Amino acid sequence: MSAPVAVRRPANRSRDEARNGLPVEPDTSQPLPKRLLRTPLAWLTALVVVGYAVCLVLLYRQVVPDQEVPGGVLPGLGREAVPIAARYAAITVIPLTLLFLWADRFRPQRFWVWFMTFGWGACVATFFSAQVNSWAAAHLSIIGDGDPATGARAAIFVAPFVEEAAKGTVLFWLAILIRYAWVSRLSGIVLAGLSGAAFAFVENILYYGRAYRYAARTIGSVPPEEALRQVFVLRGLLTFFGHPLFTSMTGIGLAVAMRSRSKTVRVVAPLAGFCCAALLHMTFNTAASLLSGRQQLIVFLFVAIPLVLGFVGFVVRQLLAQGRLIRTRLGDYVRVGWLEADDPVPLSRLRTRPRALWHALLRGPSTFLATLRFQRAVTELAYLRDSMDRGLVDAAGHARERVLLAKIRTLRPAAVIQPVGAADYPWRRLRRRGRVAAVPAYAPPAFPGPAGLAGSYPAAPGTPGAPSAAPGPLGQTATRYSEVDPTWKPPGEQ
Known part of the structure; x- marks a missing residue:
């Protein structure tokens, strides 16, 4: 009985996706x-x-x-x-x-x-x-x-x-x-x-x-x-x-x-x-x-131009409204812990999204593609949530929702979400490569201080304790040790 069920489920799922117009992952x-x-x-x-x-x-x-x-x-x-x-x-x-x-x-x-x-x-x-x-x-x-x-x-x-x-x-x-x-x-x-x-x-x-x-x-x-x-x-x-x-x-x-x-x-x-x-x-x-001449000019100035300006204003309002919609719907996933708290704002702003793509493009093709796919997946997720809230997509949308969330988790490490600072332009990278990192100078030796023998790092060349200098005395400078007699042995031993 398990084999027919396993075959039937994909067919039912495809039928549900087709009924709702949902895309099928290739x-x-x-x-x-x-x-x-x-x-x-x-x-x-x-x-x-x-x-x-x-x-x-x-x-x-x-x-x-x-x-x-x-x-x-x-x-x-x-x-x-x-x-x-x-x-x-x-x-x-x-x-x-x-x-x-x-x-x-x-x-x-x-x-x-x-x-x-x-x-x-x-x-x-x-x-x-x-x-x-x-x-x-x-x-x-x-x-x-x-x-x-x-x-x-x-x-x-x-x-x-x-x-x-x-x-x-x-x-x-x-x-x-x-x-x-x-x-x-x-x-x-x-x-x-x-x-x-x-x-x-x-x-x-x-x-x-x-x-x-x-x-x-x-x-x-x-x-x-x-x-x-x-x-x-x-x-x-x-x-x-x-x-x-x-x-x-x-x-x-x-x-x-x-x-x-x-x-x-x-x-x-x-x-x-x-x-x-x-x-x-x-x-x-x-x-x-x-119409001709002055009549056409009057119609153009007082009918056509206001109509076009009103249409442009309508498009701008729609752009801003879509940004608010995406921010609101992504906030639903933030509240349940499926998205990061900082995701809705940069992914719903008209200026931040293209700026993130520009930063990603300068970091390489793989980062750019990951950022582009991440933005598309997040936006589709927001509109899917809106469609489900309106009742335009039934329970079949939950399967697509899981696919998009998994894609978002996979792309997140390589994508640029919130661009910070200036973009990584090529000349900035060349300038950083041309700079020689400054080597920190050793502190003056203060034997037996932090430099030299028994210190945390070696002393500068030519100072006591350095490899090229004569070894300094052990212990206090006033203490002197006698030479060891190699023939000495305990008393009574021959």
Whole structure:
């Protein structure tokens, strides 16, 4: 009877972990290639990469060469304009991406999650949005400058819903695949921001390339580089926040749903987030299409800027709130004696955690990896405790809790938890190596004092009691001993 029970328990445990979305520790006894081949996420990533490449190639073939449309030829971007436009678009997307990754500080996602989210926004969302926008605009009988997607009504009534749905689809997929990692509203903002920034990157390439190509083909127009820079100032500098801000509403709605036990909230919150994203997008496109000059400036100064500043303040508040949450939940383990009393404060501060990683990096790769894994394990433990307290994870969370506590105990000796003093920079180590340790001088001999014969350490050379000097007398200096007669023997002995 014992054998079936031993086989059944791991299966039940895996089923409990899958039901709660808990991660499963990899079997490190197997080689890495074998583990990757048995991981569903590895195969999913490979399939997604192929899909991204296909969408990107199809979009390139659609927008770069000239296309024949009813009534004439629609000029494409041309191969010359694409690299130039991509450089200008990268000026915006690189800082935005780094900013969102910086905001994902307490519980950063895995690299493949960032890659899948960014790639979806750049490849899949842009391709399907271009197809659906053109199809819907054509059915609305909109007449533009040869491209049916350039009409104002398409930009106002079609593009917001289509583009927000295309960008937000990846968020719903990730909410299904890694729902355990959606620990806060910051998780939704970061992932949504990456998708929106990637979408804006490719869309900006299209806008910049069209401006460049139009100026190059039009006689008497401004130079192509000048025309591109004018569009760059408008889209890349003044309104760069558009797509990330819109899609973040969908991410916040999903995050609220993931952290709630109410079925009503889980249905209404994502729908409300998507509607808010589409409404903001529609308002932005309306102002850009129907307003001009001073009207646009008023909307920009009194609507757009306050909205962006409020969003930044919301993100900062969320960062501080997550620090307090981690400190509180780690305090639960301190009270039962499973963590050190000094752990919660340095592991929940925004400045102390990266400083500890910097100190660890200067001490060597092994210390850096141990510190990074220690911080991730402690943070996951805090959010696991919060999920169990909210009722989002049932008793299966105790098994994961024990795994994390064991990992923390193993990594603690090699990790930097509370950085103290200045970092161990290489030049500081070289300076310490260059210093010659000063040899303490011997105290002046005071025979029979602490130096010399019968002292605690030898006397300095050239002094009485030193090896090179003549041995001093034993006992008091006034005492003199006679020489021993080697022929002496007791009386009566022959």
